[in-house]
Amino acid sequence: GENVEQHPSTLSVQEGDSAVIKCTYSDSASNYFPWYKQELGKGPQLIIDIRSNVGEKKDQRIAVTLNKTAKHFSLHITETQPEDSAVYFCAASIPEYGNKLVFGAGTILRVKS
Amino acid sequence: EAQVTQNPRYLITVTGKKLTVTCSQNMNHEYMSWYRQDPGLGLRQIYYSMNVEVTDKGDVPEGYKVSRKEKRNFPLILESPSPNQTSLYFCASILRVKGAEQYFGPGTRLTVT
Numbered sequence: 001g002e003n004v005e006q007h008p009s010t011l012s013v014q015e016g017d018s019a020v021i022k023c024t025y026s027d028s029a030s031n032y033f034p035w036y037k038q039e040l041g042k043g044p045q046l047i048i049d050i051r052s053n054v055g056e057k058k059d060q061r062i063a064v065t066l067n068k069t070a071k072h073f074s075l076h077i078t079e080t081q082p083e084d085s086a087v088y089f090c091a092a093s094i095p096e097y098g099n100k101l102v103f104g105a106g107t108i109l110r111v112k113s
Numbered sequence: 114e115a116q117v118t119q120n121p122r123y124l125i126t127v128t129g130k131k132l133t134v135t136c137s138q139n140m141n142h143e144y145m146s147w148y149r150q151d152p153g154l155g156l157r158q159i160y161y162s163m164n165v166e167v168t169d170k171g172d173v174p175e176g177y178k179v180s181r182k183e184k185r186n187f188p189l190i191l192e193s194p195s196p197n198q199t200s201l202y203f204c205a206s207i208l209r210v211k212g213a214e215q216y217f218g219p220g221t222r223l224t225v226t
Contacts, residue, residue, distance in 0.1 A: 001172075006155070034214070043117075043203050043217030044156070089155060100146075100171070101215060103155035 002027040004092050006104025013080050015113045023090035023104050024072040032093035033073045034101070035064060037086045044089055048075070080111045115140045117218035119204050125224045126194055134189045134221050136204030144207045145187040146171070146215070147179065149200040156203065162187055194225040 003026040013019045025033075031052035036044035050057045050064045050073065057064050061080075066073040077084055087108050091101040117138045126132055138145065146161040148171075158171030162181040176198055178190040187206075191198060204218040 004155075009153070036217075041219075043205075043219050045217070046214045049214070100158060100161065101156075103148075103157070105153055105155040 002030060002092055002094050002102040004090060004102050004104045006090050006107060008107060009105065010108045010110070012110045012112060015080060015082060015111055017080055019075075019077045019080055019084070019109055019111075021075045021088055021090070021107045021109070022072060023074070023092075024070075025092040025102075026071065027092070027094060028068075028071065030092040030094060033064070033066060034091050034093075035062075035075050036089045036091065036103075038089065038106075039086045047088075077109075080109075082111050082113050085109055085111045115216065117204055117206055117216050119202075119218040119221050121221060122219065123222050125226065127226055128195055129193050132191050132194060132223075134191075134202060134204075134223070136187045136189065136218060137185050138187075138204075138206040138216070139185065140206060140208075140216065141184065142206035142208055142216075143184070145181070146205045146207075147177070147187070147189050148203045148205065149173065150203060150220075151200050159189070159202075194223075196225050199223060199225050 006023045034049035037047045038044045061078045063076040087106045089106050090104040094100050120135045143164045147159040148156040150156045157173045160179040162168045202221045205215045207215045
């Protein structure tokens with residue numbers, strides 16, 4: 001089945017710097033790759049997603065890139081702010097199981113002011 | 114407001130005492146799912162449901178049961194909880210469209226002593 005690996009497990013950056021989180025997946029049939037942000041005491045919330053027919057997608061300070069050949073995708077956060085501090089999860093979708101998502105282990109992002 | 118609700122939010126119980134965690138969504142979503150979140154493991158799917166009366170096992174179904182008698186509700190049942198089921202549980206729902214956004218509930222922190 002699908003396996004998603006996520007790195008790094010923790011990331012500390014200075015406010016204003018960029019942060020990059022990387023994920024690799026194993027099932028070449030996966031075609032949907034969302035990123036979730038989880039704040040303390042809350043459920044994961046979708047922040048951006050990308051589908052396999054697109055190589056890059058941006059939404060203000062957040063961008064996601066996808067390399068289907070290498071089977072990896074990355075989250076880029078520019079001009080980080082303290083409120084970006086949270087746990088971030090990547091996921092991959094297995095089409096044959098409808099909307100099943102397989103998640104990476106998560107990255108704790110700390111933005112130091 | 115579109116939302117997924119879970120109850121209770123926190124629960125401490127003893128080994129073997131049956132419990133139910135309720136999940137309800139108000140978005141008329143067909144697909145609902147339960148995940149457990151453990152440190153270093155991300156979110157792992159326990160059970161999912163494609164629609165009313167249609168449920169299936171996820172990646173870690175042992176020790177859990179679910180039912181889907183109505184579209185909006187998807188309770189998680191632990192018939193005989195054990196300490197290894199101590200975890201943070203999330204319910205999620207999604208429109209039955211491939212690659213659609215999953216909405217997560219706020220989570221239920223369960224401790225089994």
